[in-house]
Amino acid sequence: MTDESKENLTEEWKPKIIAFLCNWCSYAGADLAGVSRIQYPPNIRVVRVPCTGRINPFFIVKSLAYGWDGILVSGCHPGDCHYISGNYVARRRFAILRDLMIFLGIEPERLNFTWVSAAEGERFAKVVRKTVENVKSVGPNKIFNKEW
Amino acid sequence: MVRKIIDDIEKSIRETAKKLLEEGKVDLIIGYTKGSIPLRSGPCFITDASKTDMLVWNQSCDLNLAKYLAKNDDRKIGIISKGCVGRAIVHLIVEKQLNRENITIIGIPCEGVLNRAKIMVEIGDKEIIEADIEDDKIIIKGKDFNKTLPLQDYINQLCITCHYKIPPISDIILGNKKPEKPLKDDFKDLNEIESKSSKDKIEYFKKELNRCIRCYACREACPMCYCTLCFIDQNKPVWFGKTADISDNFIFHMIRAFHVAGRCVSCGACSSVCPMGIDLNFITRKLEKIVKERFDFESGISLEVLPPMGTHKFDDKQEFMIEED
């Protein structure tokens, strides 16, 4: 067990992070991290999407509204998209959504974005570590205190 | 002086409308008319050349008339277009929502419209019985008060930073305004909010959006909100709450803003129609800044350039990416 995950066990608050991973690269990357037995913090819950271009900004907003502490979006590297340009579309969308959300007062640390290929198990673990670190630095999500 | 220019434009709007209708070049003129209360204007639809005197033009004409153009309308329409109306038409043509051949754009120079909400805050809950706009002041009369306000302070924020006083494309242009070379916009007006901490920002916007009653006037007045079914109205399945709860309000306005990113023409209609006086101009300005800085794009300026959300580049900025250390 790595030091970081040990810390997680002792700390009271464990951030809950929702990760949208594209089917063709990042999900396979996560899989590779798993089969290679690379340790990373257990704070993410993965949603597999066909492509990052499939990610409706609603997914991100709704996740935050429902109390998820952070978001991770990960797709194929530029040029590698299975659908040629899905990740470019996702990048533009995410860029605008992120800028807008930061302007409205949502901490940028909650909104994480990256590229992980199917061969980058090690990178995936690092990305998750970094994401968890980011989200921890801003604490629990109390932005939308929607009770219901 | 300013007053005279505006009155002259009003006169030539009426003449032009009359001429176009009489010559049969258009079936319908869409313009502004006086509303029933001071400082309020409304849209006006004229098919009869004898009724063109209903058309007005002044600083209370804040609606974006492009909202009244419909995709499946086959009539020949003449539309009185200040800068932002023209921009909206151009952008709607780019998005293939309008047929350019059917529209006669009657361009008029606009020096900005009033921010009625700001005036109402100043006046308080009292009723304005008469309002007159002179060159540089607004004269307001009520039952037991008279007030003179400096016009410059009550011009809509978006009009102050607007670079397109006349429509980028027009068939007829009234007044003698030449297209100006756009100044460099430094978005200084956003600094105050942008420099706040996340916590303060969210407090500020929550306080502002708390008043929202979900009448959707902002959406209905927006020329870019032409979806047949808005995301908030989708109920199979339900996406977001329709209640006037603050978190639902916040999400509604955030997503609506996202949906008009790279399309918004900064006309400010969403703010000026709000019955609760919510200031949405900040969000509009921020959208302008985002697309300008990220994609060097301004909406509704050219018929050739694709809007940023309709295209992409291999080397778009991705400074927010998590990199390996």
Add this chain to the structure above:
Amino acid sequence: MVQKMISKEKISDLIKELQKEFKVFGPVKEEGVVLFKEITDAKEICLDYSNSKIPAKSVLFPMIDTLFSYKKEEKGVKIIENPPYEKTVILGIRPCDSMGFSLFKIFFSFGKYKDPLILNRLENITLIGMGCLEPRTTCFCTSVNGGPFNKESVDVLITEFKDNYYLESSTDKGEALIKKIKSLTDADKGDLAKIEKLQKDIESAIPVIKGLDSIHTKLDGLFDNPMWQLDAQGCLGCGACTYLCPTCHCFDVLDENKQDGSGRRIRIWDTCQFPLFTLETSGHNPRTTKLPRVRQRIYHKFNYYPKNYNIIGCVGCGRCIINCPVGSDIRNIFMSVENSSSKTEG
């Protein structure tokens, strides 16, 4: 009828006394907008106002109204009723808004199905109205059976005169209330006559719109009149006129669920101006365009209401005129109804 008075300075004493027994709602000014809110500090109240942005119906019929809550249990679902409604006073409501309360009472108790929630609230709410010294130019309450000092629908009516507030009860509930309050003194008899004259003067100064009492019969023949096309073409289709109307009462019922299996059933404001309002489950929508929606608002208030309940569904507060984003004016619609009906008759 009991008549009492209190000096303006002592109004906070009155509020404090009321707060001992009641939850007190009153007009509060926030960022230039007057709204009805619960008064926690007597200083917050702003009685010097023309009328609130959102009518006081928001107290009786909140924007989000919990009908009941529920919780999933091992066997079935447990329904949790709302806590009992506290005794409430609405202080400073305008007579036009209180007319709206009377309409709510008629609407929610009509026929076989009654709304226990609203009716229970109405029983527990005492209305202390505030006579309207400065009616707006958009007001037309006298044309729809109301008036700036209409006592019919309030329990107590306050009239501001010089440095005092004069209170006059018009129901037993109101009489019992003001008899109890210690900070009130007996009204100055000399001023009462002057007040009556003042009230009459103000009332007669409001322009009267002719023919509103028979508008429902005129509307009968105008359903397919082209005048509606003219009114509808400028309409944006927002809900400002209906949401800010003291008599509009339409609502939508929905369930909100928490992840732990509990939830609540709420009703939120809805309006006939939205296309979704009439969308049926089959997918059919009887009012797909703006025209029938604009027409519906007028017909509901001025044709169906008089026919069903023998009362006009409008209190003449003028909010729909002030707040319409496109400057549409209901008085112009009355005028075109008048003109069109005389045309069809002639």
